[in-house]
Amino acid sequence: MPINDDVVVVGGGLAGMTAALAAAREGADVRVVTKAESTLRQASGLVDVLGYLPDADGPVVDPFDAVDRLPPEHPYRRVGVDGVRAGLALFDAVADYAGGHTDRNALVPTVGGSVKPTARYPASVAAGLASDERDALLVGFETVVDFDAPLSADRLAAAGVPFDASGVTVAFPGDFRADAPVTRLARALDENERVEREGRAGVGESLPVRRALAERVAPHLDGAERVGFPAVLGVDDPDEVRAGIEAELGVDVFEVPTGPPSLPGMRLESEFEAALDDAGVAVTAGNPVVDFERDSGRVAAVVVERNGARIPHAADQFVLATGGLVGKGVDSDRDGVREPVFDCHVAAPDDRYEWFDDDPFGDHAFARFGVSTDDELRPLDAGGDPEFDNLRAAGAVLGGYDLAAENSGSGVSLATGVVAGQRAGELATADGEAATGNRDGGESAVGSEASEQTTASGEGDP
Numbered sequence: 283m284p285i286n287d288d289v290v291v292v293g294g295g296l297a298g299m300t301a302a303l304a305a306a307r308e309g310a311d312v313r314v315v316t317k318a319e320s321t322l323r324q325a326s327g328l329v330d331v332l333g334y335l336p337d338a339d340g341p342v343v344d345p346f347d348a349v350d351r352l353p354p355e356h357p358y359r360r361v362g363v364d365g366v367r368a369g370l371a372l373f374d375a376v377a378d379y380a381g382g383h384t385d386r387n388a389l390v391p392t393v394g395g396s397v398k399p400t401a402r403y404p405a406s407v408a409a410g411l412a413s414d415e416r417d418a419l420l421v422g423f424e425t426v427v428d429f430d431a432p433l434s435a436d437r438l439a440a441a442g443v444p445f446d447a448s449g450v451t452v453a454f455p456g457d458f459r460a461d462a463p464v465t466r467l468a469r470a471l472d473e474n475e476r477v478e479r480e481g482r483a484g485v486g487e488s489l490p491v492r493r494a495l496a497e498r499v500a501p502h503l504d505g506a507e508r509v510g511f512p513a514v515l516g517v518d519d520p521d522e523v524r525a526g527i528e529a530e531l532g533v534d535v536f537e538v539p540t541g542p543p544s545l546p547g548m549r550l551e552s553e554f555e556a557a558l559d560d561a562g563v564a565v566t567a568g569n570p571v572v573d574f575e576r577d578s579g580r581v582a583a584v585v586v587e588r589n590g591a592r593i594p595h596a597a598d599q600f601v602l603a604t605g606g607l608v609g610k611g612v613d614s615d616r617d618g619v620r621e622p623v624f625d626c627h628v629a630a631p632d633d634r635y636e637w638f639d640d641d642p643f644g645d646h647a648f649a650r651f652g653v654s655t656d657d658e659l660r661p662l663d664a665g666g667d668p669e670f671d672n673l674r675a676a677g678a679v680l681g682g683y684d685l686a687a688e689n690s691g692s693g694v695s696l697a698t699g700v701v702a703g704q705r706a707g708e709l710a711t712a713d714g715e716a717a718t719g720n721r722d723g724g725e726s727a728v729g730s731e732a733s734e735q736t737t738a739s740g741e742g743d744p
């Protein structure tokens with residue numbers, strides 16, 4: 283028996299979770315169907331709305347002001363400034379982030395020693411802003427090789443930040459393996475595990491790891507009023523970890539976003555998963571949508587494959603949020619570029635040499651590949667008509683923008699997720715009878731085989 287909901291969202295990344303929350307706010311019964319981890323675990327955890335405009339020099343100061351200067355096919359032009367603001371408002375209600383006090387971008391130091399314009403940043407990053415004039419010490423760990431603190435400090439200085447930056451690399455305290463994952467170090471800090479050190483007269487003694495870390499860093503402070511570490515300061519309790527080290531060192535502590543794996547990204551994902559749980563959104567995780575059923579101009583159901591079985595998930599409205607080229611929400615082969623779930627049209631030049639630029643830092647057409655939509659975010663066919671009446675798209679599956687070049691990844695996911703989800707929720711709940719009809723089969727299906735892998739908190743992840 284098929285599973286029935288008001289709204290089914292395909293894809294559980296930032297765009298899909300946002301769409302699901304927006305639809306649930308409209309009173310719809312919502313299900314997210316997702317196959318694997320999203321790119322949040324690779325991303326920095328920063329929420330970039332718009333850092334750079336195509337063909338303009340320098341970073342964008344106010345992303346809202348800049349929306350009108352984007353090309354007409356850009357997703358922000360579809361949803362408008364109101365959509366961008368609605369996306370951030372939903373984000374602010376879910377996540378405990380900073381940056382909402384102003385429309386202007388903040389400048390956050392990166393592991394590479396550059397500064398990145400961003401709209402929202404975790405509290406753990408706040409003391410590190412490049413606009414802060416307090417001198418900073420960056421501390422790297424010998425085993426966390428993607429953050430070279432002395433090099434980052436040199437580059438920040440060369441970039442002209444208004445403070446003195448210095449860097450040092452120390453061994454993370456304790457007897458951790460050289461290849462210990464960053465999550466192991468972060469959990470040691472969460473638990474404030476005791477670590478061994480050689481005490482007076484060569485006698486071994488143990489002390490809490492946060493204190494041991496502070497003791498290693500203190501001799502290098504040299505007047506610095508804030509200290510930045512790679513983003514490994516706790517998985518579950520970053521505020522407590524930071525506060526503990528701050529108390530030992532007597533200066534502010536911040537994280538420099540690192541990854542993958544990205545702890546700030548993982549923490550953000552947990553906050554969104556908790557919000558889905560609170561909103562009563564069902565999550566069916568760990569299996570792909572491989573097909574769909576059509577009912578004239580509408581999607582009737584998506585088909586999830588699980589252990590060789592094909593399980594239809596019917597709904598009144600659907601949102602496609604399967605990500606871009608990285609997560610294979612948009613795929614390509616010798617014959618062209620495709621959107622693999624609903625086979626929505628994706629425009630691309632026939633000549634594959636036109637997909638990329640010879641200059642690695644040039645303007646690559648492939649970076650903008652994705653479905654194009656109308657103002658309701660319905661994917662359009664090659665003739666410019668909606669592919670389906672009841673399908674909307676959000677996030678990196680959309681074309682017309684280059685998230686890496688613009689620094690707009692999370693912003694587009696939030697803005698288009700909220701607009702697609704809200705509209706889907708409105709439509710699914712507007713026709714009460716249709717929605718009730720949909721749910722009739724659903725109640726009895728809750729005890730069916732698909733419910734075994736379904737929780738609101740994403741249990742059942744692979």
Ligand SMILES: Cc1cc2nc3c(=O)[nH]c(=O)nc-3n(C[C@H](O)[C@H](O)[C@H](O)COP(=O)(O)OP(=O)(O)OC[C@H]3O[C@@H](n4cnc5c(N)ncnc54)[C@H](O)[C@@H]3O)c2cc1C
Nearest residue numbers: 293295296297317318321325330571605609677678691692
């Ligand atoms: C390396 C990296 C770094 C980034 N850094 C930043 C940053 O610093 N700042 C910023 O703002 N943004 C950043 N981003 C962008 C941001 O993290 C997201 O990529 C962006 O918001 C797109 O999210 P999404 O939900 O559309 O897609 P994704 O995160 O790709 O999620 C898509 C989801 O759909 C699922 N899925 C795909 N196909 C199917 C299917 N057939 N059936 C079921 N489920 C399916 C996938 O498993 C996945 O869970 C970065 C991205 C990457 C890859």
